[in-house]
Amino acid sequence: MSITRRVFLKNSSLAVVGTAAIPAFLTRAAYAAESLGAKNKRLVVIFQRGAADGLNIVVPHHERAYYAMRPSINIPRNAVFDLDGFFGLHPSLSPFQPLWKQRHLAIVHAVGSPDPTRSHFDAQDFMESGTPGIKATEDGWLNRSLHSLPQPASADAFRAIALGPSLPRILSGSEPAVAINNINDFGVGGNNPKASPNANSFEAMYEHSVDSVLHGTGQETFDAVKMLRSADPSKYKPAAAADYPGGHFGDSLKQLAQLIKANLGVQVAFTDIGGWDHHVNEGSTQGQIANVLHEFSQSIAAFWTDLGDLAEDTVVVTMSEFGRTARENGNRGTDHGHANVMFVMGGPVKGGKVYGRWPGLDQSQLYEGRDLAVTTDFRQVLGEAVYNHLGNKDLNQVFPGFDNQPGKFLKYLG
Amino acid sequence: MNLGRLKIGLILLLSLSGFAISVQLALGKKKDKHPTANPQMDEQKQAVHALNRLTFGPRPGDVDHVLAIGVDKWIDQQLHPEKINDDALDARLSPFRTLRMDTREIVQNFPSEQMIKAVADGKQSLPSDPLKRAVYQAQLERYQDKEDRKQQTAVAGADKVADDERTRRQQERAAADEKIEELLDLPTDQRMKAVLEMSPEDRRALTGALQGDKRDEFMEGMNPRQRETVEALDHPQQVVNNELVEGKLLRAICSNRQLQEVMTDFWFNHFNVFIGKGADRYLLTSYERDVIRPRALGKFEDLLVATAQSPAMLFYLDNWLSVGPNSDVANGIPKQANNQSRRRIRNKAQTSQSKGKRNGLNENYGRELMELHTLGVNGGYTQQDVTEVARVFTGWTLKQPKQGGGFTFEERTHEPGDKIVLGHRIKPKGEKEGFEVLHILARNPATAKFICTKLAMRFVSDQPPQPLVDRMAQTFLKKDGNIREVLKTMLDSPEFWAPNAYRAKVKTPLEFVVSAVRASGAEVTDAMPIARQLQNMGMQLYGMQPPTGYSMKADAWVNSSALLGRMNFALALTSGKVKGVQVNQFTEQKDPQQALAVLENSLLAGDVSKQTHDVISARLQDSKISHRKLDDPARPPNTSLIAGLLLGSPEFQRR
Structure with a gap:
C-alpha cells in the first residue's frame, strides 16, 4: 500500500511541471516530500486524558469473562466491528473502519506503563516525561525525540507544536516548542499580514529580557509569529471531504492540518482530548463513552482525510494514562485500572492488525486481581515511531533507563 | 502577628547593634524593621512584595497606604478579614441575587431540566410568581419541543426533521427580530410587562434572538430581578454560572479582604470541583460561599470535613453513588426487615448474579481525598487504603441533588464491618467512621507537608525552600492545622522576605x-x-x-x-x-x-x-x-x- 502511494508521489512530483490541472496543494506536497526529505516525517501524539476505557474501545468480544465482569456496560458482540475474530471496535469508532481496511490503522492492546500508580496526574506525568516512576525528569520525551535529529536549515519555530492554550509536559524541554490555541489570533493585535509597531516593541522587550523563563518563550513566540505570518495558513482550508466535528479536539486537528499543509516544518505535534473518566454511567453502545469515542475518531479520520498525500509521511499515535477496572463498579462505570489500548496510524504503518500479547481476563490473569495486565511497555511502541519514523536512533536519550532494542519492536512500521 | 518576625529581627539586632535599637523597635518606631533578615529589601519593596503576594496585585495608592500604616500592621489586618470593611464590594455584588440564595432557591428560580421535567410530568406545579412562571414556561416550551422532535424523528427521519426545524427557526427568528425593535421603543417597565404578556412560544423565540449588544440595550434600566429573568428565559443555569463568575472576579478586583480572596481561590483550587458536571452547575455558589470562604483562614480539618460533606464534592467525585457491596441496599434487604429475613435475603443475594443499579463501591473520592486533598500522591497510602476509605464513606450521600437537596447519611448503603485505613482499625459506627478517617488524615504529617508545600508554592516560590516548608509543617501539626498560624510562620520567615523572592513568581x-x-x-x-x-x-x-x-x-x-x-x-x-x-x-x-x-x-x-x-x-x-x-x-x-x-x-x- 505505502509503496504504491510513494510511487504516486514521486511520479506526480515529476509530472506536475507544466500541468495546470493538478491542484496546487498536491504539487506543493509533492515538492515538499522531495525537497525536505526525512525532515518531513511527522509524528503526531494524541493524549486521551482521564484514562480511557480500553476494554470498551477495542473490545475483546471473544472473552467470556469480559461479558461476565461488565453486565450492564459491555459492548455486545453483535454491535462491534470485528477486527480479527477476537477483538472488535466500539461501534462509535466507525470512522476508523476504512483506515483499518486500508491497513493504515494498527492497534496495540494491553499496553501501558509499568508504574502501578492509579493517579491520573502522576500517570499522565510519567507518560509525558517518558520515565515512569521518576518524577525528577524535567523534560518530555516528545521534546527529547528531536535531540539527535539534524537541525533543519531554515527557521524551525514550528518544529514542535502543541495545539492548546498551554505547552504540555510532553513537549517541554530544551528544543524550542510553541503552544498555539488558535492560529487566527496568534500574534499581537491579531494575525495581521504586517507586524504592528506594538508587536515589535514587545519583541524587543522580550528578546533582551534578563528574565530567562520569559525571554526564551518570548523569542520562540515571536519567531513563530513571523513564520506564521509569512506562511499564512488561513489559505489552506480543510479538504472538502474532511468532516471535522465541532469542539476543541476537532478544531485542534483542523488547525494542525493547516500548519502541516502550510509547510511550516512541523516534525512533532501534540494535542489532547478529555472526558474519559467514566466512574458513573459510562454507557455502552450509546452514552458517554460512545459520544466521546465518536468525537475522537471522527476528528482523527477528518484529519487523515484533510492531510491527503501528506498523510504518507505522518504517523499518529494515541495514548491514555491507564486503563480502567476490568469489572464495572457499582455505578455502571469503571474505576482506575492499568493496561490500555493505543492506536497507531499513518502511511508507513503496517495496519489491519492488533499487536501485543493478550494477557487474558480470567481472575488469575488480572493485574492485582482487578485490571488488565500490561504486556507491552508504552515506550516500546513510542520508541519504534521515534526510531524508525523520525529517524532518531538514540533511544537511550529519549527514554532513559529503558531497554528499547529495535529487535524487540512490535514492527508495526515494518 | 509579627512577633515571630520581630523576634528574628530582635535576636539578630541584639547581637549586632546593641540593645538601644531593639528597644526602639519594640516601641514600634518603624523604620527599616527587618534589616538583617533582608538586607536588600527596603521598606518600599517590602510593601510591594506583601501586596504582590497577599493580594491580586496593588491598585493605585496601595503601596502608599501600606507604607503609611506599616507593613506588619497591614498584614495583620489582612489575616483578620472579618475586621475589614467591605461595604463597597457588597454593594457592588448586590445585583447578583443568586450569590445570596441557598441551593434550593437557586434550583427553583433557575430550574434545571429535571425540575422542568417534573412540571411537565405533572409532579410539580408551575410557580405563581409571574417572573418565575415565565422562566418555567420558556423552559417547558423548549422541553416539549425537544420531546416532539424526538417523536417526529422516529417517524419522519432525522434529516427531514432537521430541515423543517431550520425553516421554522428562520421564520421565528425574523418575527422575533421585528418584535424586539417594537419592544425597544417602549419604556423599560412596560417592556418587561409586554414580555410577560407574550405567549410562551413567542417569548421563547424572542429570548433566543436576543443576543449581545441588543440584549444589553433591551435590559438597560431594568432592575436586577428583571434582568435575571430576561437572561433566564433563554438559559436559566447560565444566570447562576455567570453571577458566580462575575462575583469571583469582582471580589478579586474590588474586595478589601484581599488575602481572604486569595486564600479562597487557593482552597477552591485545592478542593477543585468542575462546574460542567451535572448538578455542580448550581452547587458551586454555595460551595464557595458556605464551605470554602468562611474557612479559608481557619482549621484545615474543618475545611476537609466541610468539603467532604458538601453536595458539590459528593457529586463531583461520585461518592454520593457509592454503595457498600454488603450493605442492605446492595443485598436487596427491604427497609423494615427483621434479622431473620435479613439473613435469608443476604444469603440469597450472594449467590445471585443480578444486583441493583447501585450496588458497589465507587473509589473516586477515596482516592482523590488522599492523593489531592490530604496526604499527597507519595503520602504513603496503598490501593488497599483507597478501597478501605471508599468503604468508610459509603452512605455519605445526597438527598435529591438535582432539586438542591443536601448531605445525608444513608445507613442502608453503608458498608458494614471493620475497615483498616493506613493501619488504623476503624470500628463500625456509621457516619462517624468518615469523621474518624478525616481526622486521621488531617493530622497526618504527610498532609501537613503536602499542604504547606502548596501554600509556600503559592506565596513564596515555585521551588519553596525545604526548611521553610518544614517549619510551616511543624506549625500545622502543633496548632491543629490552623491555617492562619501556618501563614504567620511563613510571613515571619526570612525566606518569604528574601531578596530573591521579590517578583519571583510568574502570575497565573x-x-x-x-x-x-x-x-x-x-x-x-x-x-x-x-x-x-x-x-x-x-x-x-x-x-x-x-x-x-x-x-x-x-x-x-x-x-x-x-x-x-x-x-x-x-x-x-x-x-x-x-x-x-x-x-x-x-x-x-x-x-x-x-x-x-x-x-x-x-x-x-x-x-x-x-x-x-x-x-x-x-x-x-x-x-x-x-x-x-x-x-x-x-x-x-x-x-x-x-x-x-x-x-x-x-x-x-x-x-
Whole structure:
C-alpha cells in the first residue's frame, strides 16, 4: 500500500511541471516530500486524558469473562466491528473502519506503563516525561525525540507544536516548542499580514529580557509569529471531504492540518482530548463513552482525510494514562485500572492488525486481581515511531533507563 | 502577628547593634524593621512584595497606604478579614441575587431540566410568581419541543426533521427580530410587562434572538430581578454560572479582604470541583460561599470535613453513588426487615448474579481525598487504603441533588464491618467512621507537608525552600492545622522576605488579568468579557475538569499562546477595548517621557528594566503615542498605549 502511494508521489512530483490541472496543494506536497526529505516525517501524539476505557474501545468480544465482569456496560458482540475474530471496535469508532481496511490503522492492546500508580496526574506525568516512576525528569520525551535529529536549515519555530492554550509536559524541554490555541489570533493585535509597531516593541522587550523563563518563550513566540505570518495558513482550508466535528479536539486537528499543509516544518505535534473518566454511567453502545469515542475518531479520520498525500509521511499515535477496572463498579462505570489500548496510524504503518500479547481476563490473569495486565511497555511502541519514523536512533536519550532494542519492536512500521 | 518576625529581627539586632535599637523597635518606631533578615529589601519593596503576594496585585495608592500604616500592621489586618470593611464590594455584588440564595432557591428560580421535567410530568406545579412562571414556561416550551422532535424523528427521519426545524427557526427568528425593535421603543417597565404578556412560544423565540449588544440595550434600566429573568428565559443555569463568575472576579478586583480572596481561590483550587458536571452547575455558589470562604483562614480539618460533606464534592467525585457491596441496599434487604429475613435475603443475594443499579463501591473520592486533598500522591497510602476509605464513606450521600437537596447519611448503603485505613482499625459506627478517617488524615504529617508545600508554592516560590516548608509543617501539626498560624510562620520567615523572592513568581492568567485591571484603576461594569479572556488563556473560572485544579507554577503558564494572550489583553485593556471595563486617563502628564516615568511607578512600582524602559522610550517618538503633529504640539501623549506596553512587559508578568 505505502509503496504504491510513494510511487504516486514521486511520479506526480515529476509530472506536475507544466500541468495546470493538478491542484496546487498536491504539487506543493509533492515538492515538499522531495525537497525536505526525512525532515518531513511527522509524528503526531494524541493524549486521551482521564484514562480511557480500553476494554470498551477495542473490545475483546471473544472473552467470556469480559461479558461476565461488565453486565450492564459491555459492548455486545453483535454491535462491534470485528477486527480479527477476537477483538472488535466500539461501534462509535466507525470512522476508523476504512483506515483499518486500508491497513493504515494498527492497534496495540494491553499496553501501558509499568508504574502501578492509579493517579491520573502522576500517570499522565510519567507518560509525558517518558520515565515512569521518576518524577525528577524535567523534560518530555516528545521534546527529547528531536535531540539527535539534524537541525533543519531554515527557521524551525514550528518544529514542535502543541495545539492548546498551554505547552504540555510532553513537549517541554530544551528544543524550542510553541503552544498555539488558535492560529487566527496568534500574534499581537491579531494575525495581521504586517507586524504592528506594538508587536515589535514587545519583541524587543522580550528578546533582551534578563528574565530567562520569559525571554526564551518570548523569542520562540515571536519567531513563530513571523513564520506564521509569512506562511499564512488561513489559505489552506480543510479538504472538502474532511468532516471535522465541532469542539476543541476537532478544531485542534483542523488547525494542525493547516500548519502541516502550510509547510511550516512541523516534525512533532501534540494535542489532547478529555472526558474519559467514566466512574458513573459510562454507557455502552450509546452514552458517554460512545459520544466521546465518536468525537475522537471522527476528528482523527477528518484529519487523515484533510492531510491527503501528506498523510504518507505522518504517523499518529494515541495514548491514555491507564486503563480502567476490568469489572464495572457499582455505578455502571469503571474505576482506575492499568493496561490500555493505543492506536497507531499513518502511511508507513503496517495496519489491519492488533499487536501485543493478550494477557487474558480470567481472575488469575488480572493485574492485582482487578485490571488488565500490561504486556507491552508504552515506550516500546513510542520508541519504534521515534526510531524508525523520525529517524532518531538514540533511544537511550529519549527514554532513559529503558531497554528499547529495535529487535524487540512490535514492527508495526515494518 | 509579627512577633515571630520581630523576634528574628530582635535576636539578630541584639547581637549586632546593641540593645538601644531593639528597644526602639519594640516601641514600634518603624523604620527599616527587618534589616538583617533582608538586607536588600527596603521598606518600599517590602510593601510591594506583601501586596504582590497577599493580594491580586496593588491598585493605585496601595503601596502608599501600606507604607503609611506599616507593613506588619497591614498584614495583620489582612489575616483578620472579618475586621475589614467591605461595604463597597457588597454593594457592588448586590445585583447578583443568586450569590445570596441557598441551593434550593437557586434550583427553583433557575430550574434545571429535571425540575422542568417534573412540571411537565405533572409532579410539580408551575410557580405563581409571574417572573418565575415565565422562566418555567420558556423552559417547558423548549422541553416539549425537544420531546416532539424526538417523536417526529422516529417517524419522519432525522434529516427531514432537521430541515423543517431550520425553516421554522428562520421564520421565528425574523418575527422575533421585528418584535424586539417594537419592544425597544417602549419604556423599560412596560417592556418587561409586554414580555410577560407574550405567549410562551413567542417569548421563547424572542429570548433566543436576543443576543449581545441588543440584549444589553433591551435590559438597560431594568432592575436586577428583571434582568435575571430576561437572561433566564433563554438559559436559566447560565444566570447562576455567570453571577458566580462575575462575583469571583469582582471580589478579586474590588474586595478589601484581599488575602481572604486569595486564600479562597487557593482552597477552591485545592478542593477543585468542575462546574460542567451535572448538578455542580448550581452547587458551586454555595460551595464557595458556605464551605470554602468562611474557612479559608481557619482549621484545615474543618475545611476537609466541610468539603467532604458538601453536595458539590459528593457529586463531583461520585461518592454520593457509592454503595457498600454488603450493605442492605446492595443485598436487596427491604427497609423494615427483621434479622431473620435479613439473613435469608443476604444469603440469597450472594449467590445471585443480578444486583441493583447501585450496588458497589465507587473509589473516586477515596482516592482523590488522599492523593489531592490530604496526604499527597507519595503520602504513603496503598490501593488497599483507597478501597478501605471508599468503604468508610459509603452512605455519605445526597438527598435529591438535582432539586438542591443536601448531605445525608444513608445507613442502608453503608458498608458494614471493620475497615483498616493506613493501619488504623476503624470500628463500625456509621457516619462517624468518615469523621474518624478525616481526622486521621488531617493530622497526618504527610498532609501537613503536602499542604504547606502548596501554600509556600503559592506565596513564596515555585521551588519553596525545604526548611521553610518544614517549619510551616511543624506549625500545622502543633496548632491543629490552623491555617492562619501556618501563614504567620511563613510571613515571619526570612525566606518569604528574601531578596530573591521579590517578583519571583510568574502570575497565573487569573493573577495577571486581575492585577492588570487593579493596576490600571479600571472600573468594571461587566466582568464576563474578562472571564472570556481567561478562558482563552486556558484558565476558565470553575472550569478545570480534573480534580487536580490549576497549576500555580510558571512552566504551566509560560508559553507562546499565553504570552501573546497577555500582550493583547494588556493593550486592549488600557485602550478601553475590553467590554465592560472602563479605564480612566492614566496620567495628565503632557511630556511623553515624564508620562512614562509616572506610569512605570504607578503600574510597576518603578521595577522596570532598562530594556523595557528604552523600548518604550524609543516608541514615544512614534506619532501614535506622541500624538504630535507640527501644528498641534500641545496634545497629550497616548498614555494608554504606554500603559498597555508596560502591562504586557516581562516585568508585569511576575509578582
